[in-house]
Amino acid sequence: MDYKSVSTTHIDPYRAGCEIGEALKDTLPEVILLFASITFEDGFGDFFEGLYDSLETKDVIVFGGTGDGIYETSLTTHYGVCALGISSNGHIRWSVATEPSVGSDSYNSAKLCAITALKQLGENAEWAFVLADGVTADGTEVVAGVSEILSFPFIGGMTGDDRKFTRSRILYNNREIEDGVAILLATSGIPFITHSASGFNPIGAQGIVEDSHGKTIQRISGQTPLAFIKKQVGKPIAEADLGILALATYVDLTPERFIMRTSFSFDMLTGAITTFGSLPTGTTIRVSGAGREQLLQAVKNCIESVMLTGFTPTAAIIISCAGRKWELDSCGEEEVRAIQDAIGYNIPLIGFPSFGEIGPFLKDDGTYTESFFHNVTIVICLLGA
Numbered sequence: 228m229d230y231k232s233v234s235t236t237h238i239d240p241y242r243a244g245c246e247i248g249e250a251l252k253d254t255l256p257e258v259i260l261l262f263a264s265i266t267f268e269d270g271f272g273d274f275f276e277g278l279y280d281s282l283e284t285k286d287v288i289v290f291g292g293t294g295d296g297i298y299e300t301s302l303t304t305h306y307g308v309c310a311l312g313i314s315s316n317g318h319i320r321w322s323v324a325t326e327p328s329v330g331s332d333s334y335n336s337a338k339l340c341a342i343t344a345l346k347q348l349g350e351n352a353e354w355a356f357v358l359a360d361g362v363t364a365d366g367t368e369v370v371a372g373v374s375e376i377l378s379f380p381f382i383g384g385m386t387g388d389d390r391k392f393t394r395s396r397i398l399y400n401n402r403e404i405e406d407g408v409a410i411l412l413a414t415s416g417i418p419f420i421t422h423s424a425s426g427f428n429p430i431g432a433q434g435i436v437e438d439s440h441g442k443t444i445q446r447i448s449g450q451t452p453l454a455f456i457k458k459q460v461g462k463p464i465a466e467a468d469l470g471i472l473a474l475a476t477y478v479d480l481t482p483e484r485f486i487m488r489t490s491f492s493f494d495m496l497t498g499a500i501t502t503f504g505s506l507p508t509g510t511t512i513r514v515s516g517a518g519r520e521q522l523l524q525a526v527k528n529c530i531e532s533v534m535l536t537g538f539t540p541t542a543a544i545i546i547s548c549a550g551r552k553w554e555l556d557s558c559g560e561e562e563v564r565a566i567q568d569a570i571g572y573n574i575p576l577i578g579f580p581s582f583g584e585i586g587p588f589l590k591d592d593g594t595y596t597e598s599f600f601h602n603v604t605i606v607i608c609l610l611g612a
Contacts, residue, residue: 228313228314228315228319228416228417228418228541228542228610228611228612229254229312229313229314229315229316230311230312230313230314230541230542230575230610231250231251231254231256231311231312231575232299232300232309232310232311232312232542232575232576232577233246233247233250233251233299233309233310233312234297234299234300234301234302234304234307234308234309234310234577235247235307235308236302236304236306236307239270239273240267240270240271240272240273240274240277241270241273241274241276241277242277243267243274243277243307243308244273244274244275244276244277244278244279244280244281245277245278245280245281246277246281247259247261247277247278247281247308247310248277248278248279248280248281248282249281251282251310251312252281252282252283254312254314255314256287256312256313256314257287257288257313257314257315257317257319257321258287258288258289258290258312258313258321258411259287259288259289259290259291259310259311259312259313260290260291260310260311260313260356260411260544260577261289261290261291261308261309261310261398262291262292262293262294262297262298262308262309262310262577262578262579263291263292263293263294263297263307263308263309263398264293264294264295264296264297264305264306264307264308264389265293265294265295265387265388265389265394265395265396266306266389267293267308268293268394268396268403271396271398271403272401274308275289275400275401279401285400285401288321288323288400288411289398289399289400289401290323290356290358290398290399290409290411291310291358291397291398292358292384292386292395292396292397292398292409292579293386293387293388293395293396293398293579294384294386294387294395294549294579294580294581294582295387295388295389295390295549295552295579295580296389296549296552296558296559296579296580297309297577297578297579298545298547298559298563298576298577298578298579298580299576299577299578300567300572300573300574300575300576300577303558303559303560303563304558305389305558309577309578309579310577311542311544311575311576311577313542315416315417318416319413319414319416319417320348320349320350320413320414321348321411321412321413321414322344322345322347322348322349322352322411322412323344323347323399323409323410323411323412324340324341324343324344324347324409324410324412325340325397325399325402325404325407325408325409325410326339326340326343326407326408326409327404327406327407328406328407329359329360329363329364329369329406329407329408330360330363330364330365330406333359333364333365333366333367333368333369333372333408334365334368334369334371334372335372336369336372336407336408337357337359337368337369337370337371337372337373337408338372338373338375338376339372340372340373340408340409340410341355341372341373341375341376341377341410342376344410344411344412345376345377345412347412348412348414350414351414351415352377352379352412352413352414353379353413353414353415353416353417354379354381354412354413354417354419355373355377355379355381355382355383355410355411355412355413356381356382356383356410356411356544357369357370357373357381357382357383357384357408357409357410357585358383358384358385358386358397358408358409358410359383359385359386359397359407359408359409359583360385360386360395360397360404360405360406360407360408361384361385361386361387361395361503361581361582361583362387362388362392362393362394362395362582363405363406364385364406364408365441365442365504365505366385366503366504366583366585366600366602367504367505367506367600368504368505369408369585369600370504370585370598370599370600373410373598374597374598380421380586380587380595380596380597380598381585381586381598382421382544382546382585382586382598382606382608383546383584383585383586384546384579384581384582384583384584384585384606385503385581385582385583385584385585386581386582387549387580387581387582390549390553392491392492392582395582397409417610417611418538418610418611418612419608419609419610419611420533420536420538420589420608420609420611421533421586421587421589421595421606421607421608421609422529422530422532422533422586422587422588422589422606422607423529423584423586423587423588423599423601423604423605423606423607424525424526424528424529424604424605425473425487425517425525425601425603425604425605426517426521426522426523426524426525426526427473427475427487427515427516427517427521427603428515428516428517428521429475429485429513429514429515430459430460430513430514430515430516431456431458431459431460431513431514431515432459432513433511433512433513434447434448434455434511434512434513435447435448435509435510435511435512436506436507436508436509436510436511436512437449437508438508439505439506439507439508439510441505442491442501442502442503442504442505443499443500443501444499444500444501444502444506445497445498445499447512450498451497451498451499452493452498452499452500453493453495453498453499453500454498455514456472456500456514459513459514460472460514460516464490464493464500472489472490472514472516473487473488473489473514473515473516473517473550473602473603474487474488474489474502474506474512474513474514474515475487475512475513475514475515476488476506476510476511476512477510477511477512484588484596486599486600486601486604487515487601487602487603487604488502488503488504488506488512488602489502489503489548489550489602489603490502491503502602503582503583503600503602504583504600504602517554517603518554519554519555522551522554522555522562523555523561523562523565525605526562526565526566526605526607527565527568527569529605529607530565530566530569530570530607531569532589533569533589533607533609534569534570536589536593538609538611539611539612540570540574540609540610540611541574541575541610541611541612542574542575542576542609542610543566543570543574543575543576543577543578543607543608543609543610544576544577544578544607544608544610545562545563545566545576545577545578545579545605545606545607545608546578546579546581546584546585546586546605546606546608547559547562547578547579547580547581547584547604547605547606548580548581548582548583548584548601548602548603548604548605549580549581549582550602550603551580551603551604551605552580554603559580562605563576563578566607570609583600583601583602584600584601584602584604584605584606585598585599585600585601585606586598586599586601586604586606586608587599
């Protein structure tokens with residue numbers, strides 16, 4: 228397996244595409260994983276034109292999406308494009324499937340997408356990258372739908388914008404997909420290891436979700452969600468808390484291990500909150516928080532656990548919640564540096580700040596939990612030779 232990462236902050240979309248294509252052309256990539264800031268939304272057509280002109284071929288899978296910035300080996304920034312060229316010299320087979328209308332039926336859209344991707348692959352898959360529209364999709368249901376079909380742990384994230392929560396794009400070849408879900412599948416032959424961590428700690432009393440409809444929670448332990456949260460933290464929720472203020476949820480997990488949910492919006496009139504992924508009635512939750520030190524220590528612990536397995540990385544993919552970088556008040560470079568301190572500063576690396584993360588937990592015995600939908604979490608996937 229050969230990998231090469233590259234990034235650009237060129238403001239002209241065509242020239243940005245040319246820079247990415249020119250840098251990757253000699254590696255003859257079979258797949259280009261591509262992440263871009265939403266600032267390119269009016270110029271992706273020109274970007275792809277420049278990319279293909281420099282590659283001098285369209286015989287390559289381009290797969291990725293938008294987020295609130297980019298991560299790359301040599302650059303972490305709010306604006307730009309990053310890409311990872313992957314070549315297996317024909318030893319790996321790939322497939323991509325997409326499905327529309329993920330907002331209206333996230334479970335079935337994701338399930339059908341996984342079925343189609345497997346059918347196109349024509350043989351067993353062992354690695355998958357899942358993307359869904361972070362503004363419209365129910366992340367919980369997306370992961371449930373994919374898990375119904377794929378029997379191995381998979382990674383991915385929810386595409387987004389620059390904290391406006393209004394639009395996002397999945398990018399597949401020369402297409403821009405809104406309100407959709409997409410899956411990149413690969414056959415056996417890609418050595419990988421992955422793990423997830425948040426650093427958030429429960430700080431409030433337990434509550435039980437008593438009334439929820441889709442992604443909207445209307446009642447927690449006899450109170451409106453806004454009243455419940457105010458009681459736990461001592462102050463009302465504000466616009467600045469969106470994407471950051473988190474609920475630890477204990478669905479199908481032990482008290483020591485939980486998954487995080489953050490608020491997408493709230494209704495001051497009804498007291499309801501809407502999250503990026505649904506929480507069924509009966510879910511146990513606790514309000515949670517984390518500061519800079521806790522966030523960064525979680526990244527260090529996560530990558531340390533991975534490296535202690537003896538895995539030798541030759542590339543890295545990072546999906547880190549945009550809420551983490553908002554809390555860090557940075558581009559996210561501290562998280563990238565913590566990972567590079569462990570794996571080396573010359574390893575090809577890309578990633579993006581997402582509106583939701585998908586990945587399993589690596590257990591102490593080297594096996595995985597199932598994949599979960601997370602918020603305010605970092606998912607690290609190391610790829611091997």
